[in-house]
Amino acid sequence: MTGTLKYETPHSLAELWPLLVSDRELTGFLAGGTDLIVKYKRKQLNLTRFIDLKNIESLKGIWLDENKNLHIGSLTTLTELHTHPLIQKHAPLLAAAARKMASVQIRNRATIGGNLCNAAPSADLAPPLLVLDAVVKLESDQGARELSIKSLFTGPGQTALKIGEVMTEVMVPVSEPSDKVTYLKQGLRQAMDIAMAGVAVKLNMSGNLCQEAAIALGAVAPTPIRVKAAEEWLRGQRINEQSIAKAAELAKIAANPISDVRTTADYRSELVSALVTKAIQECMTQV
Amino acid sequence: MPEMIVGKSATKYDAFAKVIGEAQYIQDLTQPRMLWGKILRSSLPHARILNIDTSKAEKLLGVKAVLTAKDLPGRRIGFGNDNEVLKRNKVRCVGDEIAAVAAVDEATAIEAMSLIKVEFEPLTAVFDPELAMAENCNVLVHESRGSNLSLEYHFETDEAALAASLDQAAVVLEDRFTLPFVTSSAMATHGCMALYRNGELTIWTPTQVPFLYQHELMMATGIPGNRIRVIQPTIGGGFGAKLDMYPYEAACVHLSMVTGLPVKIVFTREEEFQASRPRQPMIIDLVTAADRDGHLLARKAKVICDNGAYNSWGSTTPFVGMQTISSLYRVPNVRYDAQIVYTNNPYSGAMRGYGNPQHTFAVESHMDMLAAKLGMDPLTVRLINANQSGDVTPQKMKITSCAFSETLREAGKELGSLPSEPGKLRGKGIAGLLHVGGGARVYRSDGCGAVVKLDDMGRAVLLTGATDMGQGSDTILTQIVAEVLGLEIKDVKVINNDTNLTPWDVGSHASRTTFIAGNAAKIAAEKVRSQLITAAAQILNANPDQLLLRNKRIMVEDAPERFVDIGKIVRSLHFKQDGKLLVGEAFYDPPTEMQDNQFLGNVSAAYAFGAHGVEVEVDRATGVVKVLKVAAAHDVGKAINPLAIQGQIEGGCAMGLGYALSEEMKLREGRVINANFLDYRLLTAVDIPEIEGIIVESDEQEGPFGAKGIGEACCIPTGAAVANAVYAATGVRIKELPITPAKVLEGLNKMRSTFDT
């Protein structure tokens, strides 16, 4: 182990910014720590300082604004995500996805901000937030900016956050009761597992005709992705076996998976089409 | 006379201490001025050590000792003496011990390790046992041996008869089965604490075999055995991985010798994956021949075991696997060949079942394939070949109690394809097992000693050699002693963790403890009992035959108002001129024989049988296998504690299901690349289906109260049963564990494409 690790606990963003005047590159923001500390212990990070965000109250809380946007503080834990009444009501997809992650103990610590900023291709909250057209709010001593979640992920473990920037909020347009949404995650076991593939689907139907479709994939490309081709294909289609099969095929083509310790690229491709099919079918069973 | 305690479920002896966190594992132990030891391990799978520079580490503040091979006496260790405590000239696997450090705290020891400079000359390595055995393999893991073959096992019945039976057979199946590296993932990692002082060594270590360990440690360190005291803390799981004396343990002793202080070394989880002993991977080429009615005619197996870089006790697992090939089901003609092959992988060892889960996977897959080939149902083909009481197998194993057929019938209800919802395929498969259940004479002695002493408050203490590593033997032994002496379970205490106090035992392995240690405890308790009865007969003025021990009293059978408290009898013996102590001792060694050099002989006094029926649902689109239910029927002779058996069965099935579906230690160039519990997929509580334990009693005459071993048996057939269930559901035959969704889907897709064309 080399050197010592500094630990700071600012109580507000105002207290945070002066700390970032120096050593920004060697600083890790600590939220739940369920990714950060694991990586640090495995010596995958070259850091000399942790800045713990957990005492910054403005990063917590969940509320609904007058424009029907849910505001989710970046420190919101996965447990809060799947139990909070506002999330359950206005973003049930997110609540369901959070429930499928890790274990109770991890969910009590892990945060939405950490999941997104860690930017694993397999991050389970990413596909649902992608189909929900979420927007993230980033702040630094230079001010705040908003970014569509589609532009957040730039590579495995890489985001559009600038050094010294903090994610403060995730904004999610509320889902209408008529939205048909689902997230399917396939791991090798039913808890404590990283997805081999994850698929989120959101459909708006008019009768049997698909008005709008959003499909996002996790763990099958360098970043979580939306599948434009499949979405465009579905728009205006009747949802039936053929149209679903075609959408699944298009999603499979869009995926660009790798083989790793969890499974093979080939199997991931197969999973994409199987899960997209199932996800659309499952959406169609929702009333 | 009906038993009062034996046969009834009882809470585990150590449950309370474990649940409230009071149990002391090696991780919890400490000593005044204790140092922390760490082992510097090789990062390369195969390399010559050119130079080791420890000068910087030695200068670090807080470092008390840095040892390398040149500081040690250079004694060879391990089974076959192919290993060293610290490696002198060459490392042969990732994780090989190069240097040992002792420092005032763990962080300093870790820092010191980073200051040791090792110059290596990397050597070409071999990771595939078949390549290691190939003619043109120019990599030698142990140069002096001239080849990478460590050991060979060969057994055969009459050669001509075997050939003839293969000619006559209506069906001859020939398949290759492949088994991966898995590891037992004991919750407590390895660790030990050594204190060498005044020429005496005390070592605290979670070994499963304290007395053999004492001997191995003597050979490794040169300290006379009668100067070594082994104390076992609470053991957080053994599963066979704690049968070996590890190099780090001898290194820890040396650290204590040079510093004069207690030193403790505890493995990290990564070390546990890389440097403890996993179950050996095997390639099994199996031939099964049968007549047209499904009677087995012959079995031939060629087995290649990946030994890894050194021998451990695991190198002897073909000894057990061979029994499965020769004796699981009646098969007259047999040939078995196994090769234990050195590679530059981590070295494999014993793990629950001792080679049997691998061999049973092959044999029981074949039984199913045979049934399919002959158009028979999988249960019938097993029943007509099932071993029966009185059989003597080709290896001269004498089957005494045997309820194999009954377990097959219990587990084998409604086999085959089952109705399912659209998109899913359901099926149920079965697999049986045979394992030793009455000890295993692999050494000249298979014995265990016991001493029961009864004190004047009516409390019994059992001193036993038997190690409880979590399996629950302490509970069983207290039940036995309480039963014999008419006490309550809580009146019996067990001392079994200190070689200075306990009588000798071979160790906890081979599912032998209930049977062997149980018999020893029973005989010792009976000796106390007869002394009690003699004394009570005098006090009560009654005939000894009329006396009954019950509820801490001795009473006259048909006049229960005439009784005397057991404590009172003991006191009456103490408080008199020429008084006596109430102590009974026994050494039980079962009536078995060691196998001769042709592997013939009845190694166990009884054999355990059983069968698992597994029901699965397979997702057609993803290939994901969901286990719906396991029905695990076991012939246990007699259930001394049904709850404990259910516990063993559930744990065994969970382990077996992980082996079947999700567990695999993945290696890249000899390095474990999933050395954590996120990527090494143990099944979790939510993955485990309903497990129905079905206890079948066959009353083993030689067993204590009729009991036989169960510890390993319950994880042995699960893998094969899952494979057979997947076949029943889908028609896809998977011959390689684990049965991942990717493999199942590939099989389904292949079937679809042949169906389409």
Ligand SMILES: Cc1cc2nc3c(=O)[nH]c(=O)nc-3n(C[C@H](O)[C@H](O)[C@H](O)COP(=O)(O)OP(=O)(O)OC[C@H]3O[C@@H](n4cnc5c(N)ncnc54)[C@H](O)[C@@H]3O)c2cc1C
């Ligand atoms: C056993 C286990 C199981 C897991 N299972 C899953 C699973 O099923 N699905 C899944 O997707 N993940 C899983 N994970 C990964 C992890 O738990 C999640 O990604 C979690 O959401 C991370 O949140 P955190 O608060 O712990 O992040 P941290 O570890 O605190 O941070 C992660 C990264 O994000 C940065 N960061 C955190 N918050 C901010 C912020 N507000 N602004 C800027 N940067 C920030 C940190 O600096 C760090 O680089 C698992 C992890 C473990 C250990």
